[in-house]
Amino acid sequence: MSRRWLAAVALLAAPSAASAQATAVQVADGVEFRVGAEVVAKYHTAPTVAKPFLWPVMAPGGTPVTRAWPVQTSATDATTDHVHQKSVWFCHGDVIPEGLAIKTPAANKADKGVDFWSEAKDKDGRKRHGTIRCTKVTIPDAKPGGPVVVVTWNVWLTPDGEKILDEKRTITFRDTPEGRLFAFTCELTANDYPIVFGDTKEGSFGVRVHDDLRTADPKGQPISGTVTPSAGKAAATGAKDNLPLWGKVADWNDYSGTVNGKAVGLAVFAHPDNPTKSAWHTRAYGLMAANPFGRDHSGFPSQKGKKDLVRVEKGKTLTYRFGAYAHAGDVKAGKVAEAYEAFRR
Numbered sequence: 001m002s003r004r005w006l007a008a009v010a011l012l013a014a015p016s017a018a019s020a021q022a023t024a025v026q027v028a029d030g031v032e033f034r035v036g037a038e039v040v041a042k043y044h045t046a047p048t049v050a051k052p053f054l055w056p057v058m059a060p061g062g063t064p065v066t067r068a069w070p071v072q073t074s075a076t077d078a079t080t081d082h083v084h085q086k087s088v089w090f091c092h093g094d095v096i097p098e099g100l101a102i103k104t105p106a107a108n109k110a111d112k113g114v115d116f117w118s119e120a121k122d123k124d125g126r127k128r129h130g131t132i133r134c135t136k137v138t139i140p141d142a143k144p145g146g147p148v149v150v151v152t153w154n155v156w157l158t159p160d161g162e163k164i165l166d167e168k169r170t171i172t173f174r175d176t177p178e179g180r181l182f183a184f185t186c187e188l189t190a191n192d193y194p195i196v197f198g199d200t201k202e203g204s205f206g207v208r209v210h211d212d213l214r215t216a217d218p219k220g221q222p223i224s225g226t227v228t229p230s231a232g233k234a235a236a237t238g239a240k241d242n243l244p245l246w247g248k249v250a251d252w253n254d255y256s257g258t259v260n261g262k263a264v265g266l267a268v269f270a271h272p273d274n275p276t277k278s279a280w281h282t283r284a285y286g287l288m289a290a291n292p293f294g295r296d297h298s299g300f301p302s303q304k305g306k307k308d309l310v311r312v313e314k315g316k317t318l319t320y321r322f323g324a325y326a327h328a329g330d331v332k333a334g335k336v337a338e339a340y341e342a343f344r345r
Contacts, residue, residue, distance in 0.1 A: 022175040024139050024148045031137060031150050033182075035175050038062065041182065041326075043171065044071075044086075045134035045152065050119050052134050052154065052169075054182060055087030057266070059326045060175075063259050065266040067208045067286060078211035084119040084129075085208035085287060088324050090169070090186055091132060092293055093117030094198025095156065097164040104128060104159040110200070110297070114158050117202040131157045132167070148173040166191050178335045179327030183269075183343060187319045190312040197293035197310040201247075201281050201300065205322035206289035209266050213257040215239045215284045224257035227282060228331045230340070241283045247300030249277045252340050253288050256330040267336045269323035269343050276310055279303055290322055 020036025029046040040058040057066045066087040069077045096113030107120035107128040114130040136153040156165035172183040213225040222238035230251040235243040256265030270278040270290040278290035279300040295306045312318045327334025
């Protein structure tokens with residue numbers, strides 16, 4: 001991790017001397033991010049999960065900004081759709097290992113490789129999706145006043161358990177009065193086969209926001225949410241899929257609204273130094289995902305006519321950086337634009 005990257009994260013408003021210390025603690029099934037004694041997020045890495053994910057995610061003040069289902073269920077769940085959309089995650093819906101005959105094809109017949117996005121299974125329980133398995137976690141000592149850093153290593157496996165991709169994933173956590181930034185650096189290494197990231201809308205760095213942050217329910221009834229892109233028109237309460245910002249290129253998208261009577265929000269950042277720009281798979285039902293791999297077939301308006309798929313030669317590494325920023329207040333009060341500027345430098 002470069003000094004420039006750590007310095008950029010430090011540009012976010014520094015916590016006061018009286019603020020509780022931010023730490024990361026490894027537990028049996030993952031890593032807990034804490035501010036003082038409070039667990040403000042947990043990164044799940046157990047071998048039983050289809051891919052690592054971050055849940056819960058709490059804004060300052062202890063308000064959740066991502067959906068709990070299906071990690072946790074209750075009688076008050078508003079939605080139980082898209083079982084694969086677990087809070088905050090990174091993957092892609094069509095990862096193609098060149099030269100490998102895939103024994104178990106994806107459920108989506110349009111896919112040419114391995115589907116790491118869905119968790120599709122046959123009626124007999126046979127899985128049709130890939131698995132991202134965490135194999136190692138380290139937590140370097142944090143410097144006083146500096147960010148908390150967690151380094152993990154993953155292997156990307158076909159449905160039949162064959163490794164096609166290695167990944168070093170670094171999560172940098174910073175707590176500020178306005179918000180909590182989880183910055184992900186994903187270093188993807190094609191040790192076994194040349195890798196092509198297929199043309200699909202189903203990707204890649206995604207979040208599923210709390211149900212109360214949606215702009216509308218499936219019947220079109222308005223909820224509290226507003227979705228704001230870094231450039232362009234926001235989608236206000238009552239807007240349905242597709243949102244005006246769907247499939248467009250932007251630096252960030254933000255969902256803001258009211259949860260448990262408190263104004264909060266969650267933004268996703270795509271770093272401008274990423275090898276390719278991200279179009280946004282952001283929908284009114286609560287999905288918000290930065291997708292740097294979708295092209296013409298994805299249906300994204302910004303990618304019409306584009307055929308240049310992202311490819312990693314065998315032995316080479318491709319690095320992408322994204323951020324999830326859980327904030328108090330709306331997009332302005334939470335200083336989303338300012339947090340992105342600190343993230344990008």
